[in-house]
Amino acid sequence: MSVATVFEIMLAAVVLGLGIWTIAVRETYSATVGFVAYGLLLALIWVRLGAVDVALTEAAIGGGLGGVLLLGAAARLRDADQMVAETPGKVTRASAAALSMLTAAALAGAVLLLPNSASTLAPTVIAHTWATGLTNPVTNVLMAFRAMDTLLEKVVLLLAIVGVWSLAPDNTWGGHQGPRHRADPDGILVFLARLLPPLGIVVGIYLLWTGANHPGGAFQGGAVLASMWLLAIMAGLTDTPPVSSRRLRLILVVGPGLFLVVGLGGLWLGAAFLAYPPALAKPLIVGIEIAMIVTIAATLGLLLAGVPERSAKR
Amino acid sequence: MSLVRDIITIVAVSAGAFFFLAGTVGLLRFPDTLTRLHALTKADNLGLGLVIVGLLPQAASLRDGLKLVGVWLLGLLAGATVSQLIARTARQGETAK
Numbered sequence: 001m002s003v004a005t006v007f008e009i010m011l012a013a014v015v016l017g018l019g020i021w022t023i024a025v026r027e028t029y030s031a032t033v034g035f036v037a038y039g040l041l042l043a044l045i046w047v048r049l050g051a052v053d054v055a056l057t058e059a060a061i062g063g064g065l066g067g068v069l070l071l072g073a074a075a076r077l078r079d080a081d082q083m084v085a086e087t088p089g090k091v092t093r094a095s096a097a098a099l100s101m102l103t104a105a106a107l108a109g110a111v112l113l114l115p116n117s118a119s120t121l122a123p124t125v126i127a128h129t130w131a132t133g134l135t136n137p138v139t140n141v142l143m144a145f146r147a148m149d150t151l152l153e154k155v156v157l158l159l160a161i162v163g164v165w166s167l168a169p170d171n172t173w174g175g176h177q178g179p180r181h182r183a184d185p186d187g188i189l190v191f192l193a194r195l196l197p198p199l200g201i202v203v204g205i206y207l208l209w210t211g212a213n214h215p216g217g218a219f220q221g222g223a224v225l226a227s228m229w230l231l232a233i234m235a236g237l238t239d240t241p242p243v244s245s246r247r248l249r250l251i252l253v254v255g256p257g258l259f260l261v262v263g264l265g266g267l268w269l270g271a272a273f274l275a276y277p278p279a280l281a282k283p284l285i286v287g288i289e290i291a292m293i294v295t296i297a298a299t300l301g302l303l304l305a306g307v308p309e310r311s312a313k314r
Numbered sequence: 315m316s317l318v319r320d321i322i323t324i325v326a327v328s329a330g331a332f333f334f335l336a337g338t339v340g341l342l343r344f345p346d347t348l349t350r351l352h353a354l355t356k357a358d359n360l361g362l363g364l365v366i367v368g369l370l371p372q373a374a375s376l377r378d379g380l381k382l383v384g385v386w387l388l389g390l391l392a393g394a395t396v397s398q399l400i401a402r403t404a405r406q407g408e409t410a411k
Binding site: 188189191192195196199 | 388391394395398399
């Protein structure tokens with residue numbers, strides 16, 4: 001057994017243990033911290049499996065932005081934790097356990113029944129790399145071969161932000177999202193929020209640009225940009241834009257909008273919806289991704305900023 | 315030449331792992347927040363630094379080496395900032411009590 005195998009077995013054991021601990025632990029805060037560590041270790045597993053694109057997304061979303069979202073939720077629930085003293089009844093707990101076991105058994109059965117040689121489209125994807133001029137197969141699948149899925153995914157992000165906005169009470173509708181953060185202007189948080197974003201913006205754009213040929217892409221880059229923006233917001237250096245801002249809404253629709261326009265262009269000029277003319281495939285895909293990174297960064301940032309709670313007039 | 319490089323790697327990474335172990339023991343055993351943070355920073359700064367120093371001789375190119383150093387510097391920045399923030403919150407919590 002090689003050193004790498006021993007390492008992988010240990011990693012898998014730690015992830016499984018951490019997963020069980022996250023579910024079993026009582027305090028919401030501890031569970032959140034466990035979940036963040038779980039996400040980061042899961043990213044390591046994806047790296048070991050050679051899926052670096054997935055690892056980047058898992059680290060950025062599961063470990064990073066998802067962690068921030070859950071920490072915020074845990075802070076809000078802290079008072080509620082003490083309130084919910086009554087435990088659910090025996091019947092509820094027994095049926096929840098039965099349902100969980102049934103799901104686990106179904107999943108285990110599905111895994112065991114998989115054919116030995118899994119049917120895969122990977123060789124086909126690699127063989128058709130020439131069609132787009134990009135050499136990262138993941139970007140090819142996301143932006144060309146299954147572009148429809150990606151387009152719909154971006155529309156879902158848009159719906160999610162509309163969902164967050166619609167939680168606003170009437171008097172703050174169209175206002176700023178989240179509280180106005182204030183921090184000591186000479187403090188360390190403000191120092192970090194001034195020092196880190198220039199670096200983070202370069203890394204985010206690099207992830208987008210390198211995504212054509214190496215692991216990376218608009219989503220991972222957008223997540224990095226969103227976290228830089230959130231850092232500046234949390235340090236009080238900037239504020240979330242009012243929901244009623246026309247410029248903000250334009251930014252939120254530019255990514256999926258351009259994607260849709262290019263897709264319809266394919267229907268009009270070429271073979272089918274979202275079919276790129278081969279000569280223009282690479283510039284079109286990169287153009288869509290540039291518009292998309294702006295939308296993704298704004299959407300992820302605002303999803304985490306919270307419900308609109310201050311009216312725009314002040 | 316490669317033997318020398320491997321020896322440097324083994325020595326430095328082992329030393330780094332020792333500091334991570336010591337930092338973790340300190341995190342579990344020390345009595346209050348500030349001393350626990352003190353233990354953690356040893357793991358962050360020295361542990362990660364020594365692991366990076368150990369990996370540098372194995373880097374395939376100058377670019378990879380610079381990326382490793384960049385990881386260490388970003389780790390230092392994040393660790394130092396978060397320790398400061400936690401320590402400040404802990405002290406405010408104490409005075410409030």
